[in-house]
Amino acid sequence: MAAPDSGPDSGFAPDPLIATDIAAYLERQQAKKLLRVITCGSVDDGKSTLIGRLLYDSKQIFDDQLSALEADSKKVGTQGQAIDFALLVDGLAAEREQGITIDVAYRFFATDRAKFIIADCPGHEQYTRNMITGASTADAAIVLIDARKGVLTQTRRHSYLARLIGIRHIVLAVNKMDLIGFDKAAFDAIVAEYRAFAAEIGLTDVTAVPISGLGGDNITTLSANTPWYAGPTLLGWLEDVEIISDADQSRPFRLPVQWVNRPHLDFRGFAGTISSGVVGVGDKIRVLPSGRTSSIARIIANGGDQPSAVAGEAVTVTLADEIDCSRGNVIAAAGDPPQVADQFEATIVWMADEPLLPGRSYLLKLGTQTIAATVQPPKYQINVNTLDQLAAKTLELNAIGVAELTTAAPIVFEPYEDSRDLGGFILIDRVTNATVAAGMINFALRRSQNIHLQAVDVGREAHARLKHQKPAVLWLTGLSGAGKSTIANLVEKQLHRMNRHTFLLDGDNVRHGLNKDLGFTDTDRIENIRRVGEVARLMTDAGLIVITAFISPFRAERAMVRAMMAPGEFVEIHVDTPLAEAEARDVKGLYAKARAGQLQNFTGIDSPYEAPEAPEIHIDTTRLSAEEAALLIVDRLIG
């Protein structure tokens, strides 16, 4: 290790064992761990200098590079005659000419205990995209602060992004301590301010180190300049950080199948990288999404059989039974499988110049599954500087938002909080093949039909058969006061007379019970409809004809409910009354209140109504009475 007074000329002295006993040295090196780190901060914070310093101190800079560096430092450096470490991490020629860096660069260095991969993502404009990319594989983050400036907006932004992508371990490197005379009080104040902010966003493991990248203080060895500091050095902290995939070993077993290995008829192996857990020969497993069970017959890695394997290993397994399993499937612990669903809420980072087009079909790749997916208009966008939630219709380059998305078929997933491999996805433009977004699944909106649970013996067909009817959802949508409830009530009476088993879900009634916790914001309206959709689906499973009367103003939610039902089961009925007409009727006196400003978010007044574009049934209430409308609907259903 370096001498205590880490001046610019010090660095790691080669381990004496290399010269005396190389075999023993190599033996020891095999057990080294691999840690991926991201550095957050700008050139102004001394980030490039710090990285250059780490490379230099761990002897990754050779003499020929060093002499080139010395020459460059004198020519274009900013440190006078001294070495400008920042020049070491300078990249592409085009960038060098323009004086900008636009991408993520990966640097490597090693100590005797660990090998490090540093994702260095400079650039201000593209920062979000680059940092999210670099941080997606990182175990830990170095958040760099200029001691003279303290916690800045960008510090908060970087920390938030790190937290968003799931980094739990942060080292706060308070840099340029030499320029404030290694002042303990100033350091303590910065750390206190940062910790308060970090706690707000859920970052609890924060270690602060006072450093000087230029002078090398507290980088590899504790500095004589900070006798008041007793914590770890920056490198010492990095060497001890917990690696994510090691932590993943204590979670349930999951193996996303990449490739089926079938060299001859007697061997059928499933190859992939274990994303979490441990697995042993004989373990009971379940294949998702089919739900079939079997047990592990063989585990093959390193050109032979082994009794067990852990998260992070690339293996091939064979199963005791001949069951269907292919690329995109997930082999999981039988007793604790992941979920299967086709509708999600996700946090999305937009990475393309062309903004998100809600409703457009993108390709979603998650684990080894690739499938068509559509994104709904964002619920909100997040201002990464203030963490405020903003209304948004789309997401532009570098924007982060929360939105619901639907996949064309159910996929196997876990919330991103639990699994990067089964919770993180990318969106691909189907025409240009560009990667346009990265996303993290927060939760599923609906688990698909209990695919990995016990099948129920009395199914929906059986329920319906007993009632001698075909289940359906008659979904009445329209402005407040259009006559939805009146028509719905007449429809149910008539069906009842015809011995049909029905149930009427009315907007006002549901809001008194199931949905009494919801208001009238866009988000609450969506949740209102989602819940009603779920209830309606359960009722169709029970064989009922469901009649609903909800304003349900947004196309996206009506489309969502339609997608929940079996094909042909969802009948969208537009109860079409011009706004002026509905307002003139004003049965409940609500329009008057809304006009008087006493009611917020009232559909048609200060909240939009998106009329159906192609409803199954269109009712023009200016031409049909409620009775005529009900007859029309019943005729269309039964006839």
Place this chain on the structure above:
Amino acid sequence: MNRRLSHLERLEAEAIHILRETVAEAARPVMLYSIGKDSAVMLHLARKAFYPAPPPFPLMHIDTTWKFRAMYALREKAARDAGMDLLVWQNPDARAEGINPFDHGSAVHTDAWKTVGLKQALDHYGFDAAFGGARRDEEKSRAKERVFSFRAAGHRWDPKAQRPELWRLYNTRTSPGESMRVFPISNWTELDIWQYIHQENIEIVDLYLAAPRPVVEHGGMLIMVDDDRFPLNGRVPEMKSVRFRTLGCYPLSGAVESSATTLPQVIQEMLLTTTSERQGRAIDHDQAASMEKKKQEGYF
């Protein structure tokens, strides 16, 4: 059953994951095989990734006709041992024009045989994904190279068209005419390569180990006289104990004087040495940022 993976296990798993992902998604993958130590590691990883099946793609050597004789010998054996087809491509135009490093210089020679030759071969066979052994630690401009490096029609590398790579998720999609260069050992360093070769006992060309070899000083480097095409012009090769840190065309590969006759001794010398690996390669000395220019033109 929990246990911590070592850094080599982790790098190995990552490379195998990338190899499998490519095979699962590409229509016609191929592994470029240069017979060097990085290629040896790549081939070893491919055999592990698809075991017990042989790797489901061919090896392809873009030959310049100027490799060391020992390399040609190992090339045939390695492909045979792995149970893989070996394709050898020699640029017919370069052959017709007799392009060689002595008369045409390293830049013209490399461009004609390797850069142009590679494009010809990929077009000829219609490969849409080509595995290469490039590493990010080799050169500054490579630090930003993607694992899946997207090449537009004409094999052009456009820095702006590269795709962000998150988690273990790789977007491998291409349209007709487009292709991917895939670098499974991007995150390995030279030391990792040597340690892995040592740990796995991988067969490499013995030119990496020191032995008495006939060398002359040429263009500031020690060049081994491997056959009688070398224009000695009256010079007499000297027998010196040398080894090579990188292998390419023999007239362009600089030898270092060494007494390291075993792999641990090579690693020992490397750890105690003070010059970087690429210094032994003539091509880099041509101009600053030369690798990047070469890459934009389609060189690996």
